[in-house]
Amino acid sequence: MTIRNMLENDWPSVAKIYEEGLATGIATFETQVPDYSSWDNAHTKFCRLVAEEDETILGWAALSHVSSRCVYGGVGEVSVYISKNARGKGVGSALMSELIKESEANGLWTIQSGIFPENEGSVRLHEKMGFRFIGKRERIGKREGVWKDNLLYERRSRMVGND
Numbered sequence: 252m253t254i255r256n257m258l259e260n261d262w263p264s265v266a267k268i269y270e271e272g273l274a275t276g277i278a279t280f281e282t283q284v285p286d287y288s289s290w291d292n293a294h295t296k297f298c299r300l301v302a303e304e305d306e307t308i309l310g311w312a313a314l315s316h317v318s319s320r321c322v323y324g325g326v327g328e329v330s331v332y333i334s335k336n337a338r339g340k341g342v343g344s345a346l347m348s349e350l351i352k353e354s355e356a357n358g359l360w361t362i363q364s365g366i367f368p369e370n371e372g373s374v375r376l377h378e379k380m381g382f383r384f385i386g387k388r389e390r391i392g393k394r395e396g397v398w399k400d401n402l403l404y405e406r407r408s409r410m411v412g413n414d
Contacts, residue, residue: 309337360412
């Protein structure tokens with residue numbers, strides 16, 4: 252397996268994996284995969300990764316900004332999606348490990364994730380990768396008419412923002 256930068260022509264595979272995540276009902280508040288342009292505008296231009304094996308994309312990870320306010324310029328929101336055929340095989344750990352390195356190389360001091368409590372695999376991945384549980388936002392939003400809680404996890408860099 253290779254972790255590499257995501258290219259625009261990876262979008263069909265990335266979108267398919269995103270759609271598989273949406274279908275679980277426990278990955279995101281989103282209900283539809285956006286077009287590439289919308290996705291591109293919503294994510295940082297750095298920290299866009301894919302895991303690939305035998306020319307097949309197994310998963311992807313990316314960051315989005317948490318705020319347009321400059322004081323939050325070093326904080327990113329994590330997205331990690333793994334193909335249903337590749338889950339439980341270390342793809343998430345490999346992507347997250349590289350995402351952490353790249354986020355620090357790009358000056359981010361904190362990366363965070365909002366996770367549905369039912370998404371136990373994502374909770375385990377984040378805890379394994381050094382994220383800490385910050386708290387639970389109860390009934391923070393609806394997905395398909397159902398109120399959902401969201402667990403907030405963050406990982407502070409030991410290299411960036413310590414001055």
